[in-house]
Amino acid sequence: MSLPHLFRFPGGIQPDAHKKESSEQPIRPVPLPARLAVPLVQSSQGSARTIVTVGDKVLKGQCIGEAEGNAGTAIHAPTSGRVTEIGRYPMAHPSGLDTLAIVIEPDGEERWIAREPLDMASASHEELILRVQASGIVGMGGAAFPSHIKANSKIDTLIINGAECEPWISCDDRLMRERSADIVTGARILRRLTGARRVLIGIEDNKPEAITAMKLVVQAAADDGGEISVITVPTRYPTGGQKQLIRVLTGFEIASNQRSSSFGVQCFNVGTAHAVCRALVHGEAMVSRVVTVTGNVEHPGNYEVLLGTAVADLIELCVAKPGTERTLMGGPLMGFTLPRLDAPITKSSNCIIAASNTLFPPAPPEQPCIRCGSCAQSCPTGLLPFELYWSSRAKNYDGAVHYNISECIECGCCAYVCPAHIPLVDYFRFAKSEIRARNQEKRAADQARARFEARSARLERDKAEKAARLTAKAAETRAALAANKDAATDANDAALIAAAVARTQAQSQAQPPASGQNGGATPPEPSI
């Protein structure tokens, strides 16, 4: 097995890793919280439809929300207990908005629903994919993309992402050290689903224990057909970004509007591979995940957290030290400040950091850009962050689009190196959301225009049809009259007219005195 040639992506940074704080303790369980609020939306592409009602008793791993549509993923009860509420709860999102969640009060028994492992030898491809979807598996590295969609593509190279490049986070490291067998089994299943020729497990060289553990499993297990290799990649942020890892391992550069599968590559996080193994081989739906809790806390480490556990509960468990100013979800570079601590842990929350001003000093005031170009040198996607910054700052969105703001992965390298302390990523996030809103508005306007025109056309057509009908009818009447003309005599005509006059008078007499519209003021004319 020859080591593949490694490629390089431009830029990147090497910040202090701060991994040791949390990576040296085994993964620990978390005591059952008083309440678990499981949001219905757990994937980036779709949501689940509730199939329980308030008061229902549920077992651990029981499906409580079915996958909605092709892209949806199911959700499951994280523990046994009772559904107490289906209501709006805050979500783990920088906006602090709330979303529908199923609230479960644990009964403390942790009773599993009957687990039904799939017989891997006989199960068909479709059965496996359906099970991945029904087990609620989404990408656990942060993007939360439904895994059954990714696993259902035919590719050449399967990449398992164990790079974990962002400082402070160590959940994948611990997972690889402790559960390497499951990860490799999951990788095998994913290889079978995707038909990949080779599997590359990329791990940064600052995790020697994880590399050893993974290599041991890969070597011990008899290889069933394809090549699985554990590849050590140099430690450089953001190697763990999906695009960057693909670039390092295969040399492909993938633009934001392209899919990696069209290059014959697909990338899954180690956590996702682990979850696939649990779901298919052990019949356990995704009900928990490993979360790093670190920063300014007494007991940093990695915890097996039930989905729906409030961040506040985790912080309480790990005991925040005095001086904690805010709480970050995700890493210090790609993550965001949680606006509310009652937000739940979801399938994509990998890390909670209690931030103090000593550990994460507030950014000094922004100074004018000195055009040093450091940001451009550090950008892993080869953008010109200072150009993006000028455009975004001036709200010149066309300019930002011209400099390819959509390719920015918000990795924060540029802001990290900027000597003028410009919060570049904040500007880019702002500009990106404005551009997105504008595009949405544009789409809505196009739709409104099309609907307005369709409606106008329909009204026109109705009018034309009505006019045509009336003309036809008039012509018919005229023709009938003309046909009768010869037979009709003047006397006949006079008789017709008299009859018509009599009819009209009879009608006006029969009408009740008009009321309402004219207040009943004018009685009808007496008949002659």
Added chain:
Amino acid sequence: MIGITLALGIALGYAAIHFKVEGNPLAAQIDALLPQTQCAQCGYPGCKPYAEAVASGAAEINLCTPGGDEGAHKLAELLGREFKPHGGPVVEKVKVVALIDEQTCIGCTLCIQACPVDAIVGAAKQMHTVIAPICTGCELCLPPCPVDCISLIAEPRTPQNWRWKYPVTGLKVVA
């Protein structure tokens, strides 16, 4: 010389017939800049009629209320005319959608006839409802409703339409 003249004449004549642009291209360009609310506040029965009026020079460029000053600027730039501020009060743009109180609705179909984008569904003596994603918030359905059961509500905030704030830049203290 005569040959060239004839050849070019024929070519141009051919082009004029075969590559004739459907409709009025200027009106279409103007229409593309209008917000397509179809609210008729400009005095024309919709965005397209207003665009046609502006293109023919019959209408001013500052009559569109939802477009506001920003829209008038865009039109001024496109047409090379002088910018005129929008006359009316400047309202903060918040996207609203109509909401029918389904308990009160008597099913009279009047709002359906008023809606310029067919965003209301319902039938005579049956409850009506607004298809929110299609509603432009033009308010045209409000006046015809005999029981006043339509209100405008701000579009709910979701992670999909939530926006990041403009970074607040620290003010520098001088002296």
